[in-house]
Amino acid sequence: MAMIAATLLFALLSLFFGRYPKPGFYVPLDGRSNALMHSILVNVRLPRIALALLAGSMLSASGYAFQMLFSNPLVEPGFLGVSQGSAFGAALMIVLGASSTVTVQISATIFGLFALTASYVLARHFRFGGWLLRLVLSGIAVSAIFSSALAVVKLVAEPTKDLQDITFWMMGGLWNASWGQLLSILPVVLLCEAIIITERWKLNLLSLGEKTSFSVGINPKRDRTILLAVATVGTTLVISVTGLIGWVGLITPHLARKLFGSESSFSLPASMVVGSFFLLVSDTIGRTLLPTEIPIGLVTSLFGAMIFIIILTLKHQEGKA
């Protein structure tokens, strides 16, 4: 509860952080009479804050689900090629001249799912190491393939417009946030979140051995496939409008489990709230700290990596895989 309150409070405060009319924190008491200020609040900052909250919770939920589904606290969708796959999908559409956001989103989702499937199938055929190691290795291979493909796309991209769009993708950012963008992903993302929350008890069971989860009355193969697809679709939709934002899905589940225990009834929703908070703080810092905006992906990577190092050095309980 305290975490939700803190997130909402910060969301409210964040509304008054910005560079207009002066850099820093400013509460516009003349909001109603000042049309420009009003427009900035309602049409620029508010959708951006809402998008940060939505994206943070979805990336966290996906990361959480991936960790449970692969029974490995060290994975997130990015580790299995999903991020690079969808980045390639989006870049391809941008270069091919797709004008609508929806086309870019669909392409990003399809390639994200394809990358995940490729990682999974490859890992099954690898003849080296245990299942989790094989999965991480195949994820690295698939990511590398899509990275090089992406580099080729960037080479042929038209430098003044397309290349900029693609670069935005790679670094992640919410500066294009608008109500239209938010609404274009909102229904499906909320649906994905709802499915993951509904199936949170199953996530516990799927983190156990295959035979044990089968013996307590679920169908691990089917349930794992469905939840992986849901988590991947949610992630790719989010990054199709925000660009690549790393580390959120990896560290927020860790933090939530430290605070609320590993059982997902509490730690999954908590992880989503922490994710929203983390992304909102990162975005607010990114847009106010320096005169030019720092891409959010860079901020989350910096903070995420630092928190990750602290978590892993403090106590080695979760990171046995």
Place this chain on the structure above:
Amino acid sequence: MNILELKGVSFTYPSGTEALKEVSFTVEEGSAVALLGSNGAGKSTLLDLLLGIHANGAITLCGRPLASYGRKEVGRLIALVPQSEQFNFSFSLLDYTLFGRSPYLSQMQSPTALDAQIAWEALAEVGLAGFEERSITSLSGGEHQLLLLARAIAQQSRILLLDEPTSALDPANRKRTLSLLQRLHNRGKTLFFSTHDVNFAAELATHVVMLKGGRLLAAGPKEEVVNTAMLTTLYGTEMRTKTIDGQTFMY
């Protein structure tokens, strides 16, 4: 009453390996059955089949084909104690034991106070009372095995399938596990366990099923089936018995 019936069960893996050939036997409710056989004899495959992991039409559970049951229905009748379980998340002992209540929970339901009560009792049963909030990653090998048992006990099934329950235990923990399983058996629970520990089988089992190269070598009451000649055939090495302090050991 026969709680399990196998009529000519065969199983071949997709890779072409024939793991079981025409295996037939019955398991009476309330009996304790030891499944004996060398490595690769098909014991694990048989356990998987009884669990329903590979569909097979030739297995009958409580008078109905196993394949006709829903997953949760099977979970309420058969619980599994795997050989070991890798713990990658630090669930509490109570959380882990509660997972055994899953076959009784509907889609969106979380465990109730009654489920928690059953899980507490299961932990007390195996001697882990007072450790409910401890993390499962902090357990010793013996406690680990006891916890797997507690989760299966909380499942309140009629049959307990155990995959080599003593393979990683020291003598003290082996004894604890043995007396715990004897207690469960005395209360009418049907036990079906694979093991390489012939003496453990002799102490706990009422019936024995022997597999050799995927085929049934023998099945029946322990007294009729287990003798040194049969064990020598089963393991392909000479087996002897020795009596120490009035108790007979096989080696």
